[in-house]
Amino acid sequence: MPRYFAEMYRKLEKIDPFKDLNDVVYRISAEGIESQVVTESQCDLRELYKELYYYMHLTRKTEREIKLLIKKGKALGKHLSSLGNEATAVGAGYALKKEDWFAPAIRDLGTHLVRGLTPYEIMCQICAKKDGPTHGWDASLHFGDFEKRIIPFVSHLGIMLPIASGCAFGINFHNSEDAVLAFLGDGATSIGIVHEALNIAAVKELPMVVVIENNQWAFGTPNFFEFRSPTLALRALGYGRNVEGFLIDGTNVGMVYNTVSRALDRARNEKIISIIVAKTMRMAGHSLADSHKYVPEEMLEKWRKKDPVDALLKRLTDEFQVDDKTLDQIEERAEQTVKEDLARSEKCSGPKVKDIRRSIFMPEIVHENEIVLPPNNGDLITYREAIRGALITRMTKDPNVILLGEDIGLSGGAFKVTEGLSRIFDNIEWPEDFYKINKIYQRRVIDMPLAESGIVGMAVGSTYLNLRPIVEFEFADFSSSAFMIMVNFVANQIARGFGPMPIVFRMPSGWTKGSSSFHSAHPESWFASTPGFKIVAPITSFDARGLLNSAILDDSPVIFVEYKGIYNLNPESGMIPPELNTPVPEGDYTVPFGRARILKEGVDATVISYGSQMFRAIEAVKRVEAETGKTIEIIDLRSLIPVDFECISESIKKTSRVLVTCEASKTGCFGQTIVSRISEESFEDLDAPVVLIAAEDTPVPFSPELEELYLPTVGKIVSGLSKLLEF
Ligand SMILES: Cc1ncc(C[n+]2csc(CCOP(=O)(O)OP(=O)(O)O)c2C)c(N)n1
Numbered sequence: 001m002p003r004y005f006a007e008m009y010r011k012l013e014k015i016d017p018f019k020d021l022n023d024v025v026y027r028i029s030a031e032g033i034e035s036q037v038v039t040e041s042q043c044d045l046r047e048l049y050k051e052l053y054y055y056m057h058l059t060r061k062t063e064r065e066i067k068l069l070i071k072k073g074k075a076l077g078k079h080l081s082s083l084g085n086e087a088t089a090v091g092a093g094y095a096l097k098k099e100d101w102f103a104p105a106i107r108d109l110g111t112h113l114v115r116g117l118t119p120y121e122i123m124c125q126i127c128a129k130k131d132g133p134t135h136g137w138d139a140s141l142h143f144g145d146f147e148k149r150i151i152p153f154v155s156h157l158g159i160m161l162p163i164a165s166g167c168a169f170g171i172n173f174h175n176s177e178d179a180v181l182a183f184l185g186d187g188a189t190s191i192g193i194v195h196e197a198l199n200i201a202a203v204k205e206l207p208m209v210v211v212i213e214n215n216q217w218a219f220g221t222p223n224f225f226e227f228r229s230p231t232l233a234l235r236a237l238g239y240g241r242n243v244e245g246f247l248i249d250g251t252n253v254g255m256v257y258n259t260v261s262r263a264l265d266r267a268r269n270e271k272i273i274s275i276i277v278a279k280t281m282r283m284a285g286h287s288l289a290d291s292h293k294y295v296p297e298e299m300l301e302k303w304r305k306k307d308p309v310d311a312l313l314k315r316l317t318d319e320f321q322v323d324d325k326t327l328d329q330i331e332e333r334a335e336q337t338v339k340e341d342l343a344r345s346e347k348c349s350g351p352k353v354k355d356i357r358r359s360i361f362m363p364e365i366v367h368e369n370e371i372v373l374p375p376n377n378g379d380l381i382t383y384r385e386a387i388r389g390a391l392i393t394r395m396t397k398d399p400n401v402i403l404l405g406e407d408i409g410l411s412g413g414a415f416k417v418t419e420g421l422s423r424i425f426d427n428i429e430w431p432e433d434f435y436k437i438n439k440i441y442q443r444r445v446i447d448m449p450l451a452e453s454g455i456v457g458m459a460v461g462s463t464y465l466n467l468r469p470i471v472e473f474e475f476a477d478f479s480s481s482a483f484m485i486m487v488n489f490v491a492n493q494i495a496r497g498f499g500p501m502p503i504v505f506r507m508p509s510g511w512t513k514g515s516s517s518f519h520s521a522h523p524e525s526w527f528a529s530t531p532g533f534k535i536v537a538p539i540t541s542f543d544a545r546g547l548l549n550s551a552i553l554d555d556s557p558v559i560f561v562e563y564k565g566i567y568n569l570n571p572e573s574g575m576i577p578p579e580l581n582t583p584v585p586e587g588d589y590t591v592p593f594g595r596a597r598i599l600k601e602g603v604d605a606t607v608i609s610y611g612s613q614m615f616r617a618i619e620a621v622k623r624v625e626a627e628t629g630k631t632i633e634i635i636d637l638r639s640l641i642p643v644d645f646e647c648i649s650e651s652i653k654k655t656s657r658v659l660v661t662c663e664a665s666k667t668g669c670f671g672q673t674i675v676s677r678i679s680e681e682s683f684e685d686l687d688a689p690v691v692l693i694a695a696e697d698t699p700v701p702f703s704p705e706l707e708e709l710y711l712p713t714v715g716k717i718v719s720g721l722s723k724l725l726e727f
Pocket of ligand 1: 155158191282
């Protein structure tokens with residue numbers, strides 16, 4: 001290790017929070033380490049510190065009542081105490097301008113109060129009352145408030161950081177001068193999504209400040225088992241010259257306020273991202289249920305002497321000569337507010353909702369030029385052109401539609417679906433512009449680092465700034481890298497009251513020859529099992545364009561399953577069956593969600609399928625009809641959530657026999673969902689058990705011989721259909 005780093009480590013390892021952090025902040029940048037004396041802000045400091053004192057008391061008193069409510073069994077869920085963290089939460093929160101955004105972590109009750117959330121709302125939240133910010137949908141501090149620019153918090157740690165980066169991206173997009181403050185616990189810094197977000201923030205030069213609240217414990221895990229860097233501020237060095245680390249005393253509210261204020265200004269004006277480590281101690285158990293016995297008593301005893309409220313009290317009396325009467329008045333004001341809010345919250349009722357099913361999506365939008373079925377005339381274009389055309393139309397009509405993904409801009413995407421869009425929308429000539437790459441601003445078509453969770457997080461945050469992102473996954477398989485944020489955040493925000501969530505996830509899906517286990521995914525059932533996503537799976541060019549138009553215009557998250565095997569199938573080649581070779585009308589149009597298409601009518605059986613399996617289903621039906629002389633109805637679902645069950649049940653009433661087939665592995669596939677609903681709702685119309693033909697329950701194999709065994713081939717559908725008709 002070069003001496004430079006050895007010295008840096010030695011210096012940082014020697015820092016004693018009880019002696020060395022009193023009035024200085026340590027700055028760690030590409031220039032090295034320096035200790036700086038923090039300059040006080042240019043305002044009436046006496047009044048400022050009195051206000052901070054008020055909010056720290058308001059935090060403590062609110063928390064006292066929360067604990068009592070839990071003890072009395074009136075509050076549900078758990079509460080994670082902010083004891084010891086008040087100076088960090090209040091000081092950092094107070095540094096924000098009204099227009100700035102803030103992403104909370106676990107112990108930031110004080111920041112919420114500074115932003116204007118009332119103890120009333122917080123008590124309603126924890127008691128699951130209707131006036132809580134989630135109106136009974138969630139507990140503790142798991143909520144947000146768009147007016148107060150609080151990003152909705154969820155339990156899964158780390159998720160908030162890429163979302164904060166998305167807000168910061170939106171700020172740059174609109175050329176405004178706001179900034180984003182994101183909190184993180186020391187434990188949360190270990191999770192991969194945090195790295196993804198910090199790297200994205202650095203690469204995209206986003207106006208962000210990150211405060212790591214190092215209270216030295218992540219539940220029962222001490223820092224030593226969590227990381228080995230002498231301070232997490234050191235991590236800043238790995239992200240680039242535009243990221244700097246700071247180490248401060250998190251129990252000193254003035255220090256926090258001044259450092260964060262300065263960092264926010266630098267984020268706005270100098271594009272410097274600050275990672276500020278505020279060193280504190282968690283002075284209570286992880287939650288009320290946690291005894292805290294594993295924290296050595298001597299450690300707590302030492303930190304008790306650094307109590308943030310006592311420290312501020314001392315400063316107010318010694319330095320600003322605030323008298324006892326004034327201090328009592330401040331405390332009394334906080335006490336009164338909490339008491340009144342508590343009394344009011346006890347009168348508030350639980351949520352009054354009749355049908356919870358409707359609240360998972362935003363209200364339906366009716367479009368002007370909706371076309372349900374493909375017309376007879378129009379252009380025969382490839383599936384890829386159909387998708388690309390919808391992207392161009394929507395991006396042209398709405399300047400807030402943006403594309404995010406890996407390799408989508410300069411190279412036009414793995415499947416060239418976004419080819420040329422960088423030129424059209426960002427005026428980038430590539431490769432000519434290679435030599436001025438540091439001057440290029442990708443505003444609408446954004447090449448993202450290889451970081452699926454980070455990309456999705458950025459998309460989410462950008463929606464809060466009124467953007468409508470379309471995320472392209474290189475292959476549907478890689479959406480699994482973004483599961484945490486998609487299923488725990490994207491899917492549930494509308495139900496929790498924090499919609500809209502207008503994001504389209506484009507997923508190149510399905511089996512192709514030799515694509516084997518890692519490039520063949522069928523993502524629909526992964527996401528269908530989490531309520532909150534609409535899912536469409538078009539297989540014709542007509543549906544692809546119309547459904548993508550609908551998806552981009554929709555205010556709920558949409559999984560757009562597209563089939564990579566057919567992107568470039570030439571409509572003139574004869575390889576596409578006539579039923580799927582549908583013309584695309586001129587001009588802008590949408591295909592509505594929740595409408596299946598009957599490809600051909602029949603009376604002896606119904607075959608239901610969707611996506612790439614439609615090709616095999618059509619071929620199998622042709623063979624069976626030719627052999628048996630029977631007529632078979634074929635339904636292409638097109639839309640999986642919502643699904644057109646009316647179309648299915650009407651067809652079954654007519655045919656009394658049904659075969660469902662899809663290309664995914666059998667157990668848990670979407671076909672199985674359809675089968676189970678048919679047995680529940682159409683049982684009395686059936687003359688035979690429902691047949692399901694899907695792929696084998698194995699990983700997707702590679703060799704052609706194994707592929708043949710694995711796939712739900714035409715032959716397998718034919719034999720399933722024959723049995724169905726004979727039953
Ligand atoms: C991704 C994830 N894994 C596990 C948990 C469970 N959990 C909740 S809080 C916590 C400890 C968090 O520690 P830290 O980030 O340091 O914050 P602190 O509690 O110290 O404020 C854990 C493990 C979680 N919420 N999210």
